[in-house]
Amino acid sequence: MVPQLQVDCIVEKPLGLVAEVAPNVVASSVWSDAEFCQPHNSHLYSPSGWCSGVLDNNQWLQLDLWSETAVSGVITRGRGNSTPYERVTSYKLQHSVDGNTWTTYTDGYGAEKIFTDDTTLEANVGFLEAPVFARYIRILPQTWNNHISMRVDVLGLLPQETTIQICEDQPMEVSCPAEMTLSIVNASFGQQAPFPACYGPTSNTDCPATDILPTVRSMCGGEQHCSVAAYNYYTIFGDPCPGMGKYFQMTYQCVKGWSDWSLWSDCTIYCGSVGQQSRVRTCEVMGHCKGEDIQTRDCGNYACAEWEEWRPWNPCSITCGGTGMRSRGRSCVGKGSCAGQSYEREQCIGADLCGDEMMGDCRFEQENLCGYTQERGDDADMLRQYYNSYPYTQGYVVYPPAPDVMAQLTSPLVSYHSVRCLQFEYRSMNGYHQYADSYSVTVYIRFGGSTDRQYALWKTSAPIAQNMWSKATVDISVLQHFVVMFEIFGKVMLDNVKFSSGICSGNCSTRDYSFSCPVASDWSFASDEMCAPPSSYTGSCSATNLHALTALEKKNWEDMCGVRWPCADNCHVCGHTQNITEPSGCLLSPNYPYNYFQETLCSWKIIVEKGKIVSLSVTSISLEEHPDCIKDALTFYDGEGDDAPVLHRLCGSATPRTFYSTGNAVFVKFQSNFNQQYEGFVVTYSSRQPHRK
Incomplete structure (x- = not known):
């Protein structure tokens, strides 16, 4: 110390x-x-x-x-x-x-x-x-x-040394600050010439009491306070010169004799009964410490650890057909640890009937919100209220309780083994509010019900209309367990949530955002990189520079301006291994143009007519960067599997390029890790005649 x-x-x-x-x-x-x-x-x-x-x-x-x-x-x-x-x-x-x-x-x-x-x-x-x-x-x-x-x-x-002189008819009292004690340097009692006597006769001769320092040290040393009553000096030190006036003189210091107390020791009994623990201190100035150097106290008397009863089983991970998993937990209470597991899982069987209603198609007519649950990490729960306003059909809607709060609503955990189209309607409530321009609706997908694997699928563009209901559609093409979460900021109503089979946009599962302008709506691309609308355009957007926009920004611009980019025909979204025989088409990263998912592994095997080769064009790519592409990577193999020679391995924001296979087959593999996610990629392919030798 x-x-x-x-x-x-x-x-x-x-x-x-x-x-x-x-x-x-x-x-x-x-x-x-x-x-x-x-x-x-x-x-x-x-x-x-x-x-x-x-x-x-x-x-x-x-x-x-x-x-x-x-x-x-x-x-x-x-x-x-x-x-x-x-x-x-x-x-x-x-x-x-x-x-x-x-x-x-x-x-x-x-x-x-x-x-x-x-x-x-x-x-x-x-x-x-x-x-x-x-x-x-x-x-x-x-x-x-x-x-x-x-x-x-x-x-x-x-x-610091302090000296006091007290006449024999006066009491003596000295004190030290807290945590400090007296250390006696010197002491005397009697008359010392030529010091004037306190009273009575004087003398030019010293008459001190002999050898009183040990007595004073025994009486005051190591104490925080020390005192002597008036006229009591004779009893303690004797009378060295009767009849003469005398005084008591003492020189002392205030010192820290004891060290601080140590921490309490471990209890002698861990649990189940009463034990003891102790603490100690040491004397740092010998001869100036009084009191105990060890203290003890009772301890323990804690209940030993034991398991509580198992909690009820969680719902089955599969709500629609097939075999899933369910889990339950229990808590260990008391001091110590419990033998065994706090968590267990077992297989469970989903419901026999598997229709869209199992996903939670919901008009919010039931108080249980069709199985949707209110999240606990948001600002407030959504309110459910009866709504009746032309031209909307009478019924219930849900919405956040205030214009400046965010509320979340999550579907049950489900598993569909085919592409689904999510449809819903939303509308801002009447009345102006300062936050109205920031009202928003965001749709997330969450895999396995875990918040660690949650991704945005869709988001509104401001402002949200008050005088009409807006309809939104979102394609979901994942082949694993997931939930959908609606996150609403501000007083925006949600209703008529429905899932249906197939993609939302007919034959166009996605659009090609590698184009600078929305050519499907007949916009032109001027030399100054400004996209100019046709003379017939009646939307809300004027000429603007779209050259540097990301694919996600272009997608949001579609909804805001009422335009469309060209359809990417025969596109195949990342999902396990797909065997493709069409002579042309495109490959898309999962969730494109939103960020792809963590820990994704998918591949495409493209086989075209014998005697032809495959032409591949990377029109857009944005993956996690690494010099050796060992994090997220898009790899092209010159054959039917990943054991074939590598044509190219791309990551980061690689420059778009075109390259060719040597035969009629190409294997393409995309893999992401658990770190960052980016926009992804668009790859178009087509069959063609081999190059002339």
Whole structure:
């Protein structure tokens, strides 16, 4: 434990290493056997000093301060009886608490500090930038004048001494601050000439009581408070000179005798009954500690750990046909750990009837919201309210309770093994509000019901209409368990949620956003990279620069401006391994043009007519970047599987390119890891005649 300075009770003073404490000074070497060069002559007022027997930088003079002390400086002088004058002119300083492990004092930059002494006969003080706590000090001479010779003392930070003088007819009472106790330096009782007597006759002769210091130390040392009643001094110390006026004089310090209490030990009983624990403290100033050095208390009496009852089984992961999994948990209560598992799973069978209604087709007519659940990580639960406004059919809707809160609604966990079209309607509630322009509806897909694998599928463009209901459609083409979550900010109503088989856009499952302008709506691309609408255009968007927009931005621009990009015919969205025999088409990353999913692995095997080759054009790509493409990658193989030679491996924002197979088959594989997700890719392919040799 490092001692702590009590600044308001500390004084800086020389420790006074005089001849009487000579055994506490040793040196690395001594000049011959001369008495005047011995280490005990190194005290500051010696007529001679210490003289080393060897002249090199390995010499040292070591001082034992008897107890651990806050050292703030070193006082040095040259040898007192030398001609020519001998003096150490620079030195290093080492300190230790045990005399075995030494630390060299450093400056504020961590370099070993060199103390200099450029005076002649006068004492020089080398102050430390910050005090060190040490019992042992070593001075290591670095340079010297004529010989390594010196006299020394150490500056220490010591408790302030206080002296009181009390007449015998007055009570004596002294106190120290909390956590500190009295250390008695000196004490006397009687009359000391020529000190004036408190009362009565005076004398020019001293008449002190003899040997009272041990008595005072026994009575007051180690106590926080000490007192003597008036006229009680005779009882304690006797009467050294009857009939004469006398006084009591005491010099004392306030010191921290005890260390802080240690932490409580571990309980002797872990659980199930009552045990004991203890803590200790040590006396840091011997003779100044009173009271116990160990404390004990009862502990334990905790119930030992045991399992609570199993909680009910969670719903089956498959709500629509087939075999799924369900789980349940239990809690371990009490002190310690429970043997066994806190979680278990088992197989379960989905419902026999598998229609769209199992997904949660919902008009919110039932109070249970068709099995949809309110999320707990949002601002508030959605409200369900009856709504009747032309031209909308009467019925219930759901919406957040305030214009500045976000609410979420999640479908049951389901598993469809075919592409689905999600359809729903939404509308902003009547009345202006300052947040109206930021109202939004976002649709997320969450795999396996886990929030760690959640992705945005669709989002509204501001502002949301108040005077009419908007209809939205979202294609879902994943072949695994998932839930759909509606996240609504502001007072936007949701109704008529429905899932149906097939894609939402007829024969066009996606659109080709690699085009700069929405050519399907007859916009033109001007030389200044501005997309200009035709003269017949009546939408809300004017000429704008679409050249730098991402595919997702273009998709959102479609809804906002009422335009369409060209349909990407025969497109195949990433989903397990697909065997493709059409002579032309395209390949899409999952969720395109929104970010693809984590930990995705899918592939396409393209086989065209024998005698022809496959032409592949990467029209758009944005994947996680890596020099070796070992994170997310799109790989093309010149054959029917991933054991064929690699044609290209792409990642990052690779420049769009076209390349060719050598035969009539190509295998394409996309793989993503668990880190970042990006927009993905569009690859078009077609069969063609081989190149002429």
